[in-house]
Amino acid sequence: MLSFLVSALVICHNGPMADPAPLTARARARAEITGEIKATARRHIAESGATALSLRAVARDLGMVSSALYRYFPSRDALLTALIVDAFDAVGEVAEKADRSESSGDAGDRWRAVGHAVRRWALDNPHEYALVYGSPVPGYVAPPDTIEPASRITTVLMTVLSAIAEESIQRVLPEPPASTAAELAAIAPDLPPAQTALGMAAWAQMFGAISLELFGHLESVVYDRDAFFDHLLTLAILEFRSSP
Amino acid sequence: MLSFLVSALVICHNGPMADPAPLTARARARAEITGEIKATARRHIAESGATALSLRAVARDLGMVSSALYRYFPSRDALLTALIVDAFDAVGEVAEKADRSESSGDAGDRWRAVGHAVRRWALDNPHEYALVYGSPVPGYVAPPDTIEPASRITTVLMTVLSAIAEESIQRVLPEPPASTAAELAAIAPDLPPAQTALGMAAWAQMFGAISLELFGHLESVVYDRDAFFDHLLTLAILEFRSSP
DNA sequence: AAGAAACGAGAGCACCGCTCTTGACAAGGG
DNA sequence: CCCTTGTCAAGAGCGGTGCTCTCGTTTCTT
Incomplete structure (x- = not known):
């Protein structure tokens, strides 16, 4: 799922890198996934409201398992x-x-x-x-x-x-x-x-x-x-x- | 739990009853219990808010089982x-x-x-x-x-x-x-x-x-x-x- | 008194937030 | 180069939820 990200990072590291913040592959992936989580959560909220927001549903939409979300947000409240x-x-x-x-x-x-x-x-x-x-x-x-x-x-x-x-x-x-x-x-x-x-x-x-x-x-x-x-x-x- | 209610009703039926609406024991009990459900639900909401309102918790407080509440309110939304x-x-x-x-x-x-x-x-x-x-x-x-x-x-x-x-x-x-x-x-x-x-x-x-x-x-x-x-x-x- | 209607209790389903453990993988120091 | 350390996704599992269905019992109606 994240292979394209990793390869992109390798290129960045090999080629001339103008990025002042040398983000590691993990950090980049983390930022990317955090953004995806927020985006789909926002989509769910736009459809069904905040009280209906379900971490499990967000995780399903992202193709991961619910417990994995807790690597990015310590609780549902934190995501909200x-x-x-x-x-x-x-x-x-x-x-x-x-x-x-x-x-x-x-x-x-x-x-x-x-x-x-x-x-x-x-x-x-x-x-x-x-x-x-x-x-x-x-x-x-x-x-x-x-x-x-x-x-x-x-x-x-x-x-x-x-x-x-x-x-x-x-x-x-x-x-x-x-x-x-x-x-x-x-x-x-x-x-x-x-x-x-x-x-x-x-x-x-x-x-x-x-x-x-x-x-x-x-x-x-x-x-x-x-x-x-x-x-x-x-x-x-x-x-x-x-x-x- | 409701025995006092039943006995009170018996008295009412035997003694002089001025109530213009001849409520049966069941109807009286139903009104009473409906009121109690709303009262405890209101209490729960006052403490924890609407989204935290739980039918099961209300039922527990009333000493009944959650499914019994559905005799009075068809859904959580209806109670709300x-x-x-x-x-x-x-x-x-x-x-x-x-x-x-x-x-x-x-x-x-x-x-x-x-x-x-x-x-x-x-x-x-x-x-x-x-x-x-x-x-x-x-x-x-x-x-x-x-x-x-x-x-x-x-x-x-x-x-x-x-x-x-x-x-x-x-x-x-x-x-x-x-x-x-x-x-x-x-x-x-x-x-x-x-x-x-x-x-x-x-x-x-x-x-x-x-x-x-x-x-x-x-x-x-x-x-x-x-x-x-x-x-x-x-x-x-x-x-x-x-x-x- | 007999049938109909309402009721409380219980088991069960699918879902939820959250925790814990496990195994795979990348990052960095020897 | 290997090997430790930290991070990650996955899975199982716990207690909780709303809701449904069934099953005896009680109450009302006729």
């Missing part, structure tokens, strides 16, 4: 965590790309573009979205590895929020309570806490709307979901910049 | 569905009670009271909240039984929304797109669609905020969650009534 990290990264990348593609427009358009991009990704990968923003598995505690990829999208939203604050007339906003103001000042020092609070409200609204739609709570209520979501974004953007 | 319906009902009741207790105040206070009550219930019953508003189990499709209990809380929110619309000066709101306007007019005929859209935005924000908090996305971001959530409600209420 790896997929969660990847999903966080994917949604972060989608948001960044949408922001960049709209960076010439005004900040409101950037927020709208990011919102639509995130929703589009969620609709295209519902089970992965559920993995990240749905209810976590009962005993699951987010390992530290997830914190960094999770911050990618919030960074994008914060950036857009700053841009909005810069380009539009500052609106008179209600001051958050002292504790909240201090906490928001800690995570966004260059923004007035009232503005950051408004951004988090918009964040909650955005993910709330996507979750409501994806988890079936808009069924027989709203049908043209594209238009509805766009209007919600309009309301949020309007609230950002409408002067009192 | 019953619990979902109960959870919908519970959150609906909490919302109604909060609304009633604040019905003397102005409409903004009512919205705030409902919001805090729902969040409080979610924090007290996180796994049940996840059951209802978290990611549904992969193959799960909401049966028609869930629609009616699910509408309880939305009805409360709609009522409060109407009250807000009545008592405060109508704000100039952006008109939703035609399709959205038509759909919102269908579910709330006596409200301008723009106002209903604002209500749904606030709804999404409320559940988004609760979900973000409950599912760990506010970790190391916001610590005084009570104050933060209250401020979010303040922003929503303000948006309801602030004139442009």
Whole structure:
């Protein structure tokens, strides 16, 4: 199964090797197989959801035996965590790309573009979205590895929020309570806490709307979901910049 | 185990029975046991979450054998569905009670009271909240039984929304797109669609905020969650009534 | 009182996550 | 060059799961 890999490695070792990281054949094979495991697991999740993910089924698809998977992931939870990290990264990348593609427009358009991009990704990968923003598995505690990829999208939203604050007339906003103001000042020092609070409200609204739609709570209520979501974004953007 | 039930029934049958529905001993026992099954299942879920719910464990706790449970619920999914319906009902009741207790105040206070009550219930019953508003189990499709209990809380929110619309000066709101306007007019005929859209935005924000908090996305971001959530409600209420 | 319906118990099936052991193979030092 | 060491896939096996079927027993209905 891995013979082609091994032979490829031999060639690499014999010929001129520009790779700065001299990966041994085993290390290469290991990375390759780890990727294949994650890929098929992701495929299974896309079809049947996270709770139905079975190590044995993944192993069967890969032509190996279930116990062999434990060489690569110490437990089912570990595999799920790896997929969660990847999903966080994917949604972060989608948001960044949408922001960049709209960076010439005004900040409101950037927020709208990011919102639509995130929703589009969620609709295209519902089970992965559920993995990240749905209810976590009962005993699951987010390992530290997830914190960094999770911050990618919030960074994008914060950036857009700053841009909005810069380009539009500052609106008179209600001051958050002292504790909240201090906490928001800690995570966004260059923004007035009232503005950051408004951004988090918009964040909650955005993910709330996507979750409501994806988890079936808009069924027989709203049908043209594209238009509805766009209007919600309009309301949020309007609230950002409408002067009192 | 059920002997006390049987004897109680005998007494009921012999003595004066005012029950308008002449339940047989079997029917009474069935209702009783069904309730016990749901209660222990709810307890298990409160401790370990829905995905860890095991019919065999529930049966063990009740001193019966797993196959006996199938006399009451045709499948694990059916039991879960019953619990979902109960959870919908519970959150609906909490919302109604909060609304009633604040019905003397102005409409903004009512919205705030409902919001805090729902969040409080979610924090007290996180796994049940996840059951209802978290990611549904992969193959799960909401049966028609869930629609009616699910509408309880939305009805409360709609009522409060109407009250807000009545008592405060109508704000100039952006008109939703035609399709959205038509759909919102269908579910709330006596409200301008723009106002209903604002209500749904606030709804999404409320559940988004609760979900973000409950599912760990506010970790190391916001610590005084009570104050933060209250401020979010303040922003929503303000948006309801602030004139442009 | 007799037949029908509902019930609890038990055995059994296929599947799951996970552990342990075994034998094959590559990597690197003597 | 061989030989030790570490890594790997495979297999058997354990306890657990949802679910089905059968078999006596109990309860309701007629």
